[in-house]
Amino acid sequence: MRAIGIILAGGNNNKMRELSSKRAIAAMPIAGCYRSIDFSLSNMSNSHIQKVAVLTQYNAKSLNEHLSSSKWWDFGRKQGGLFVFTPTITVDNSWWFRGTADAIYQNLSFLKNSHEPYVVIASGDGIYKLDFNKVLEYHISKKADVTVVCKDMPSNEDVSRFGVLKMNEDARIEEFDEKPMVAKSNTISTGIYVIRRRQLIELIERCAGEDRHDFVKDILIRYKNLKRIYGYKIKDYWSNISTVESYFKTNMDFLKPEIRDYFFRQYPDIYSKVDDLPPAKYNPGADVKNSLISSGCIINGQVENSIVFKKVFVGNNCVIKNSIILNDVYLGDNIHIENCIVESRDTIRANSYHCGEDGIKIVVEKNERYVL
Template sequence: MKAVGIVLAGGKRNALGALTMQRNVAAIPVGGSYRAIDFALSNLSNSGIKKVAVISQHNTRSLTDHISSSKWWGFGRKKTGLFLFTPHMISAETFSYRGTADAIYQNVDFLKKSNEPYVVIVSGEQVTKMDYDKLIQYHIEKNADITIMCKNMQGEDVRDYGVVKLDEELRMVDLEEKPLEPQGDTVSLGVYVIGRELLIHLLEELESEARYNFVSDILIRYRRKLKIYGYMFDGYWKTIKDIPAFYEANMDFLNPEVRKFLFNTAPHIFTKAKDEPPAKFNDHSNIANSIISGGDIINGTVEQSVLFRKVFVGENAVIKNSIIMEGCTIGRGAVLENVILDKQIYVSEGQRLIGTPEDILVYPKRSII
């Protein structure tokens, strides 16, 4: 093994509203059967990185439950493993992380007790498939101090990302974090490779100066002192930063090309297994281009939608362009369009919940409508 992994799963995004009131962003359900963090953990494991720290602090109960057994991602081996670090595990005087660099620094013993020469730092909020072994090899070939995985967003709005400027040799010249007027469309994907000893040194230096942010206090501050290179990624990538991004990521799973890339080609994306009976399609049910999960009972129409486990759809109910999470009940004759229902919501008979692509309706967990 050449590297250890660190998954940053801080997990508080106000832009996700009701969906993160009671859960960490990394634990948000996606694609019918997965959680967001499954993609980071699977990518690390598939890349041969079998020692991984997950660092989190907000609403960690659901995240803790999901990763309680590391065997699903292949981490349960001798001298390897999956470790969850939260602030309250450090000391009684520490109640939160002050930034991404501080989150890693407060768990620096994990790095000091490791022997691997490199560290791969990733986000727990991204839906993608990446080969980190290729990223490490590129890092070595470039003799880089830090390598950033980048993507050209081809004219998309990049004001909510770190915009990277690279020279002809892909060395980073500049980095603007969430600029008001971006000067390019190449963005950082929040995936980094750095030498383990260098990272420890930088974290200790930052701590002595009361600096706590990985992007502003390491990448931007040291951009001329360190050799920082970009590694271009051209595959599917979506970060769950707000409601529209969450909705788009789930709808993307209905695209055959995206589904084939993420799930139907090796290496595979893994998740914690749930033992549910097969979905049941009763008379008069009608399904079109949708994801239906184990334990679902369908009596109505489901089109262009993602249904998680144990969803009941009543007779003559219609669901279109919607995301229905685990354990929801949709009453007879109800109509749902452009809607996100969190877990265990009851929609009574004849209700009409109609949103638009620009204004998705979101209902919090255990609502009765």
């Protein structure tokens, strides 16, 4: 493909509460065995983008470990590859990334040393499938300066946490409001953009010269009347996991057969780093209904309408309903968990009761594991 990829995966987000205290949003576990960033990386690999840069910053340890080898997404070739860029103190700069545009500016040499004419920019917290070749063809046919991938949301959906836009009959964007208090439209930006490489370099350098740092506010919104900015609508599944509620809902969507079929059985595939773990083990007394159980798990109790990630031990007489159990959790005997997200590497004491009464409860316990 005639494009390089940039994945923005460095932002902090307090809407994820305790879940983002030790990992980046792009490293959040999804659907049992994936990470959020796997979807953007897989889409770029499936679109034959050979060269991808991931810009990380906040709590990047887990994300960097996940990206330690590019072979899982088939980027490990002689041409191109997967590059991970973190903030670096240099002679000219001692700042952390101050925004999305500044993150690109601090790694502008990646763009200048590339030869592909176009750039695909995506966020690391989107769950979707997309052929970027079709977006690029649309971008070229419209003779656009920037193409924004957008989606019509249901009328009852709160879109105030997204960029909301309006297009004319020719799909050119006329209005663009970032996280408005009152939305005038239900068409949102998915945080995916296509732009010509030289154009991006020019705009980013201009932003830096004016001490501006945000790609959406200081480029898309500021230049919407000066540049030809078009919208490309997608109709298939797309979700963003930037809040606890949206993260919970997105994972629960994978309990629906049509969503699992779309992501797991229909071409192209979604790829992730593979752990060598045994298949899940169901001991006598285990009762599992409408749930995703990952490899390395040992189930003794009852699991219903839940997603259990890798290496989880569920003790005797446990009841887990409508919950997400993250990686490497030990649940003692006689535990009841309902409407909860249990943080990874937790040890929940026997005879505990956790239930989200007024929303999703996040359970964080760091008890010692005693071997009898």
